[in-house]
Amino acid sequence: MFAGSASPEAVAEVAQALSEDPLEALLELRDKNLLQIFGGGSRFGLLETLREFAWREAERRGSLETLRQRHAHFYLEFARKEAAQLRGNGQSSGMERLERELVELRLALRFGQERLETSPLALELAATLGPFWFSAHPQEGLMWLEQILAHDRLKPERVTLRAWALDASANLARLLGDLDAALRDGEAALELARQTHHGSLEATVQRNLGVTLRLRGQLEAAETAFLRAYQLNLETDPLTALRDLNGVALTAALRGDAQRAVALLEGALKKAKLSRNRWLTALCLTNLGQVYMDLGEWTNAQVLLEQGLNAARAIGDRPILLSSLEGLGLIRLQQGDYEVARALLEELLEEAI
DSSP: OOSSOBOHHHHHHHHTTTOSOHHHHHHHHHHTTOOEEEGGGTEEEOOHHHHHHHHHHHHHHTOHHHHHHHHHHHHHHHHHHHHTTTTSTTHHHHHHHHHHTHHHHHHHHHHHHTTTTTOOHHHHHHHHTHHHHHHHOHHHHHHHHHHHHHHOOOOGGGHHHHHHHHHHHHHHHHHTTOHHHHHHHHHHHHHHHHHHTOHHHHHHHHHHHHHHHHHTTOHHHHHHHHHHHHHHHHTTOHHHHHHHHHHHHHHHHHTTOHHHHHHHHHHHHHHHHHHTOHHHHHHHHHHHHHHHHHTTOHHHHHHHHHHHHHHHHHHTOHHHHHHHHHHHHHHHHHHTOHHHHHHHHHHHHHHHO
16 A cells, blocks of 8 residues: 555554554565565565555455555654654754655545545645645645645634644745745634634744745734744743744844844844754854844854854754855855855755755
């Protein structure tokens, strides 16, 4: 029931519907040279002809639906676990694991998409993968979310999931330059989030909506959104509140209050370092470096952006990496160091494609 190769854990979970000891069955296939083995035994696969035969046989026996359902639920749980790591210190390894399973995640999405009338699985899976789509496959992610949202009927029990999905769609539309769609989906997500009385959901939507409003030049509305997110998170999730504070600071800088922005970001950076959260530290370093650039304090900006770049590389965060590279490239141009500037900006282009 797999589109490609799979881990022993995945095979065991899915095949339990057919066998009390699926791993023993795997060994039998291996002994008959019917099994492909990858990564020193860490993944298994079947030849395409055998996979097609197994699919037809499961359909004939009436077990295909059960197997596909178990497959989809396994990868939904896998996505939940890995996506939770994408804003922490395990980001790089989490991205690699999700990328490795992308073929299976697509298969699970197609299964859920065919059953939207009776199951919210596709809606949850597409939304859960939001950070992964944003960092690695924004166009594909937006395609899945748009298709699923267009065909999903809003039911009372799906309000929270639909809000998350709309928020993810808004983030991807913004990344791809469609600020009108980002605003539309962000406002729709906020309307649903408020219905749920789910503080962390509303805070996330407010923060992301703040980014869209800032890019549209609606700075007062953007700062209001960031402040609301900060207030919602302050007591229950102080680390995430520091992320919201970054939004307030960058908006303040755009409104001409760079000194306030510096004060807010320096405070946030200090707390981020104490928390040992590398992603949050990288974010604060890069944003503070950008504000110092705006102030013309090139030396401070360069030091901070170099630290932010190193931190972003260590955790594999693409958005922070791009921002750091751009800032450092502009600083080197300002300093007349054209060779280094060219290398940085070429890396920026390579990473952005």
